[in-house]
Amino acid sequence: MDLSIVVNGMTFPNPFLLGSGPPGTNARVIAKSFEAGWGGAVAKTISLESAKVVNVVPRYGKLRSKISGEVIGFENIELISDRPIDVWLDEFRQVKKEYPKHILIASIMEEYEKSRWQELTRMVQDTGVDAFELNFSCPHGMTERRMGSEMGEHPDLCEEVTSWVTEVSNIPVWAKMTPNITNIKEPSLAAVRGGAVGISAINTILSVIGVDLDTLRPMPTVEGHTVPGGYSSQAVRPIALRMVSQLALGLPQDVSISGIGGIENSHDALEFMLLGSSTVQLCTGVMLHGVKMIDELNEGLEKFMVDKGFNSVQEFVGKSLGYFSTHMDLVQKMKAAKRAKAGEASRDNEWGQKDITEKTAELTSN
Numbered sequence: 001m002d003l004s005i006v007v008n009g010m011t012f013p014n015p016f017l018l019g020s021g022p023p024g025t026n027a028r029v030i031a032k033s034f035e036a037g038w039g040g041a042v043a044k045t046i047s048l049e050s051a052k053v054v055n056v057v058p059r060y061g062k063l064r065s066k067i068s069g070e071v072i073g074f075e076n077i078e079l080i081s082d083r084p085i086d087v088w089l090d091e092f093r094q095v096k097k098e099y100p101k102h103i104l105i106a107s108i109m110e111e112y113e114k115s116r117w118q119e120l121t122r123m124v125q126d127t128g129v130d131a132f133e134l135n136f137s138c139p140h141g142m143t144e145r146r147m148g149s150e151m152g153e154h155p156d157l158c159e160e161v162t163s164w165v166t167e168v169s170n171i172p173v174w175a176k177m178t179p180n181i182t183n184i185k186e187p188s189l190a191a192v193r194g195g196a197v198g199i200s201a202i203n204t205i206l207s208v209i210g211v212d213l214d215t216l217r218p219m220p221t222v223e224g225h226t227v228p229g230g231y232s233s234q235a236v237r238p239i240a241l242r243m244v245s246q247l248a249l250g251l252p253q254d255v256s257i258s259g260i261g262g263i264e265n266s267h268d269a270l271e272f273m274l275l276g277s278s279t280v281q282l283c284t285g286v287m288l289h290g291v292k293m294i295d296e297l298n299e300g301l302e303k304f305m306v307d308k309g310f311n312s313v314q315e316f317v318g319k320s321l322g323y324f325s326t327h328m329d330l331v332q333k334m335k336a337a338k339r340a341k342a343g344e345a346s347r348d349n350e351w352g353q354k355d356i357t358e359k360t361a362e363l364t365s366n
């Protein structure tokens with residue numbers, strides 16, 4: 001069955017992408033995922049000066065189910081890529097040469113300076129990548145340099161920075177948004193005004209994974225101290241689904257959505273697609289379960305399409321959005337349904353199903 005989908009002019013062999021992070025941290029792991037069958041990858045976020053990026057160890061923390069021990073939440077205080085831009089440029093070229101049919105998206109981030117963003121855009125674009133994803137959403141570390149979610153929290157900056165990129169790029173530009181904001185539509189619409197043709201959502205939710213009751217130290221603990229980090233994995237999925245549905249209902253129709261957050265199998269992915277995502281991205285799930293997850297994702301998608309009679313992926317993107325309403329409308333619908341039911345119950349066929357005295361009482365008002 002054909003699982004491909006065309007998004008912003010790009011043909012994805014299937015809608016499943018590695019999300020920016022460890023699963024796309026160098027050419028070797030990206031190639032491995034393409035071999036395994038992923039439709040595309042968003043590489044780990046890069047900037048002009050990797051020397052400014054210094055990671056700490058440990059930088060991850062897990063939240064486990066108290067019953068099964070399964071990981072349901074995951075915090076990271078990882079920064080963007082610490083690998084030099086020249087190495088990345090070579091690797092983008094190499095991956096595109098070896099896998100021309102897979103979609104390779106470069107995630108970029110820079111300080112608030114037009115020349116820096118435009119220099120990075122030009123350099124990366126020359127390698128032949130298929131699209132850009134602008135990281136307006138990393139919630140920790142980079143924010144101290146006024147990058148990442150420091151931009152994504154301010155619609156005016158999203159619009160301005162996106163317009164710097166679209167001024168010099170000739171490939172599709174997606175903006176990746178932070179959930180650490182009251183209304184995700186506002187900065188997303190601003191990015192669209194700046195020329196973005198797609199929105200990726202969500203990045204991680206600002207969090208503290210826990211406190212060690214022996215040492216009294218919040219985690220993950222680095223030399224006795226910590227900083228709040230980004231929360232991902234299964235626990236964030238309902239929040240991501242809500243935000244994706246808000247975007248799908250609030251953005252212009254031609255803006256694509258790449259849904260992200262807690263996806264671990266085809267069921268999760270289909271939920272995002274039914275709420276308007278034409279592609280989905282997986283990060284923590286791949287870190288925990290490996291690139292082979294793509295087999296179940298493809299099989300589950302295919303089975304769903306056969307069972308429901310859909311001939312293309314595009315056909316069901318956003319199919320569940322029509323079922324959102326207002327609370328007032330739900331109340332009215334409920335009252336109408338009750339009235340209809342009461343009407344049915346008053347039909348003569350109903351007599352005999354209950355004791356005749358009970359039925360008489362049911363139809364009597366006093």
Ligand SMILES: Cc1cc2nc3c(=O)[nH]c(=O)nc-3n(C[C@H](O)[C@H](O)[C@H](O)COP(=O)(O)O)c2cc1C
Nearest residue numbers: 019020021045076202203232233261262282283284
């Ligand atoms: C360890 C780690 C590193 C990440 N690094 C990046 C990054 O460099 N750029 C980016 O845009 N998002 C990054 N993310 C965020 C993910 O791409 C994704 O938006 C988020 O984790 C939610 O999806 P998930 O539950 O599938 O992981 C990172 C996430 C994790 C867990």
